Amino acid sequence: MSSRDVILQRIRSGLTNAVAAGFGDLREPPVPEVWPRTNPDSATLVSQFRTELESLSGESIHCPTMTDARRQLAQLMETATWPRLGSLDRPLTRELTADLPVDRVDWVTSDWTPPQIEQLPAGLITADALLADTGSCVVHCSTATERLMCYLPPVCIVVARVNQLAEHLPAAWGPISKTCAAKDSRGEIVLITGPSRTADIEKILILGVHGPKRLVVMLVG
Amino acid sequence: MLESASHLNGAPFLKDENQGLYEPSPQFENLAKVCEYSSKSNTAVAAAILYFQEWREAAHQIKKYSIANLDKLLVQFECAMKARGVEVLFAQDAAEANRLVLEIAREHNVKSVVKAKSMVTEEMELNHVLEEAGIRAIETDLGEYIVQLAKQRPIHLVTPAMHFSADEVGQLFHEKLGEPYSAEHAALTAIARKRLRAEYLAAGMGVSGCNFAVADSGTVVVVENEGNAGLSTSTPPVHVVLVGIEKIIPKIDHLPLFLNLLGRSGTGQKLTTYTHLIHGPAPGKKLYVIFLDNGRTKVLQDPHAWESLFCIRCGACLNACPVYRRVGGWSYGWVYPGPIGSVLTPHLVGLEKAGKLPFASSLCGACGEVCPVKIDLPHQLVHLRHRAVNEPSPMNSAFERLQWKLWAWAMGGPRRYGLAMWAVRIGVRMAKYLPWHPDKLGAWTRGRELPKVPSHSFRNWWQERSSQKGKN
Numbered sequence: 001m002s003s004r005d006v007i008l009q010r011i012r013s014g015l016t017n018a019v020a021a022g023f024g025d026l027r028e029p030p031v032p033e034v035w036p037r038t039n040p041d042s043a044t045l046v047s048q049f050r051t052e053l054e055s056l057s058g059e060s061i062h063c064p065t066m067t068d069a070r071r072q073l074a075q076l077m078e079t080a081t082w083p084r085l086g087s088l089d090r091p092l093t094r095e096l097t098a099d100l101p102v103d104r105v106d107w108v109t110s111d112w113t114p115p116q117i118e119q120l121p122a123g124l125i126t127a128d129a130l131l132a133d134t135g136s137c138v139v140h141c142s143t144a145t146e147r148l149m150c151y152l153p154p155v156c157i158v159v160a161r162v163n164q165l166a167e168h169l170p171a172a173w174g175p176i177s178k179t180c181a182a183k184d185s186r187g188e189i190v191l192i193t194g195p196s197r198t199a200d201i202e203k204i205l206i207l208g209v210h211g212p213k214r215l216v217v218m219l220v221g
Numbered sequence: 222m223l224e225s226a227s228h229l230n231g232a233p234f235l236k237d238e239n240q241g242l243y244e245p246s247p248q249f250e251n252l253a254k255v256c257e258y259s260s261k262s263n264t265a266v267a268a269a270i271l272y273f274q275e276w277r278e279a280a281h282q283i284k285k286y287s288i289a290n291l292d293k294l295l296v297q298f299e300c301a302m303k304a305r306g307v308e309v310l311f312a313q314d315a316a317e318a319n320r321l322v323l324e325i326a327r328e329h330n331v332k333s334v335v336k337a338k339s340m341v342t343e344e345m346e347l348n349h350v351l352e353e354a355g356i357r358a359i360e361t362d363l364g365e366y367i368v369q370l371a372k373q374r375p376i377h378l379v380t381p382a383m384h385f386s387a388d389e390v391g392q393l394f395h396e397k398l399g400e401p402y403s404a405e406h407a408a409l410t411a412i413a414r415k416r417l418r419a420e421y422l423a424a425g426m427g428v429s430g431c432n433f434a435v436a437d438s439g440t441v442v443v444v445e446n447e448g449n450a451g452l453s454t455s456t457p458p459v460h461v462v463l464v465g466i467e468k469i470i471p472k473i474d475h476l477p478l479f480l481n482l483l484g485r486s487g488t489g490q491k492l493t494t495y496t497h498l499i500h501g502p503a504p505g506k507k508l509y510v511i512f513l514d515n516g517r518t519k520v521l522q523d524p525h526a527w528e529s530l531f532c533i534r535c536g537a538c539l540n541a542c543p544v545y546r547r548v549g550g551w552s553y554g555w556v557y558p559g560p561i562g563s564v565l566t567p568h569l570v571g572l573e574k575a576g577k578l579p580f581a582s583s584l585c586g587a588c589g590e591v592c593p594v595k596i597d598l599p600h601q602l603v604h605l606r607h608r609a610v611n612e613p614s615p616m617n618s619a620f621e622r623l624q625w626k627l628w629a630w631a632m633g634g635p636r637r638y639g640l641a642m643w644a645v646r647i648g649v650r651m652a653k654y655l656p657w658h659p660d661k662l663g664a665w666t667r668g669r670e671l672p673k674v675p676s677h678s679f680r681n682w683w684q685e686r687s688s689q690k691g692k693n
Binding site: 002003004006007008010011012013014015017018021023026027028029031032034035052056110114115118131133134136141142143144146147148150151152169170173176177179180181182183184185186187188189190191192193194195196197198199200201202203204206208209210211212 | 255258259272275276279282283285286289290291292295296304305310311312313317361362363364367380381382383385386387390406407409410413414417418421422435437438440446447448449451452455456466471472473474475477478480481488490491492493494495496497498499500501502503504505506512514518521522524527
């Protein structure tokens with residue numbers, strides 16, 4: 001008998017005892033609501049998201065229009081003196097970087113190696129949803145390159161539209177749950193809540209231990 | 222220092238505890254302070270939530286259902302993950318799990334392994350096994366990295382190097398890595414970042430644990446703050462997940478509840494910095510999931526012990542426990558410390574080896590109150606005490622039984638009781654000579670002051686009072 005079958009057999013014998021003792025007969029518990037829905041307006045969501053993210057030492061830039069966003073990105077690059085920017089190829093990142101000179105954006109594709117991605121001064125990615133109550137970005141990464149773009153560059157820039165904001169995790173859960181359950185899903189969905197952090201030495205908080213030291217979220221709309 | 226494998230098989234609790242209690246070192250002073258701080262701040266975060274009690278109850282019910290349907294849910298998880306090209310393997314014990322990991326490493330010609338924090342791999346002593354096979358194993362969680370460099374064991378489930386000061390970490394990095402000494406937190410963290418970046422890029426395999434294995438969707442959930450789990454699981458070509466069979470939850474829709482609970486109870490965060498929901502291998506990568514039994518199915522045989530399998534390893538019970546705060550994680554003799562360790566260890570390694578652990582509690586109930594999945598830890602401890610005195614265990618020795626028999630005899634009648642009390646009064650007077658006792662009695666009395674014996678016992682007083690009343 002394989003170890004798999006031995007373990008399943010042991011579990012079943014344990015459960016038989018338990019049923020006899022009145023423990024095993026249970027109905028599936030309902031899915032809890034966790035947080036009630038209050039459906040706040042988008043201005044409230046934006047301000048809540050920004051407050052939460054900033055309390056975690058993340059940065060947020062709210063840009064009412066795409067033109068503003070392009071200007072803000074250029075300014076961000078100038079202040080930090082990044083010669084170039086690595087970006088995943090998505091409609092939103094194409095739109096955001098449309099004004100940048102061609103040689104200032106590297107389009108990171110799946111043939112990029114981890115050391116190449118590590119050399120980037122900053123990485124630009126998109127979010128599938130944003131959570132206002134925790135300041136989190138929900139990012140679906142189906143390839144290794146997409147995953148590495150979240151962790152390897154020292155600065156992670158996430159761009160998203162204001163209408164992607166949800167009040168909390170349960171409100172954004174529908175599409176996440178569908179992706180998790182789909183047979184053809186690969187890679188991961190990662191919830192990013194602030195820059196990489198540790199408090200392992202004397203409970204003193206330090207940012208950027210392994211992942212990005214800076215997390216900048218650009219909200220457009 | 223790292224002790225030999227025999228240490229893992231449930232070392233006697235009392236042997237180590239004397240040192241922690243009676244010769245308190247600054248290390249433990251620090252631990253006690255940090256625990257108290259964590260406990261207060263995390264409890265405050267949790268208590269700020271109106272729904273916290275409802276969440277605990279819901280989580281408890283879901284975990285109960287998971288264990289009652291464990292066989293079906295494991296098979297469901299296996300099917301869902303296999304459909305995405307994930308290899309799902311099962312190991313009956315630590316040795317088999319180690320063998321499986323080694324086989325995978327050899328198949329992919331792995332020279333070095335990066336490890337994200339995982340208590341299951343501590344159970345397996347995986348690092349030791351890999352090193353013996355000539356494969357480098359590097360812990361990447363900052364706390365684990367420190368502990369590994371110092372050749373120690375984690376002192377806490379969530380913050381493994383809680384007992385280190387920045388100065389000690391600086392000296393350690395200087396000695397072991399040849400880095401210039403610094404006691405600044407940021408500088409120390411930067412050293413670890415630089416060193417470990419190179420390791421991620423060179424490693425042939427990443428190993429992680431799993432906080433929740435979701436049955437209906439086939440999802441491996443890993444939560445972390447540093448980004449090391451993200452890097453360990455995405456940079457190398459192979460990712461191996463090691464997970465205890467009890468980590469199954471039925472539905473992906475149950476996950477938001479558990480994520481909300483784990484962050485708050487573990488570290489006082491609304492959500493940890495990175496929450497990874499891993500579906501399957503990215504193109505060109507390999508993903509293995511190894512389920513480990515290692516004594517867990519034994520727990521299932523005793524329905525009263527089920528609740529101990531609900532644990533989500535947040536560490537809240539450790540921070541709250543007055544005993545853990547004083548003696549630290551190593552005194553518990555195995556991988557899992559604190560109240561949950563006192564419950565899990567006797568189940569997993571047997572009462573013969575760890576039967577004393579359930580007695581390392583004041584039964585104050587603090588652990589049960591903070592547990593986010595509402596494990597009735599005090600009840601679990603009492604249940605295990607009951608078993609420890611009835612089954613083969615150190616608490617069921619001939620000497621122990623004789624003591625209780627004598628006690629029962631003495632309590633059986635007023636004359637016998639009087640005789641026993643007279644003996645105790647003499648005993649207490651003699652006790653001042655005990656600190657010179659070379660063995661346990663000496664250790665016990667050196668740090669304690671016994672109460673003064675009053676000149677009259679209550680019985681004397683009562684008798685005198687009655688006779689005076691008679692005279693009047």
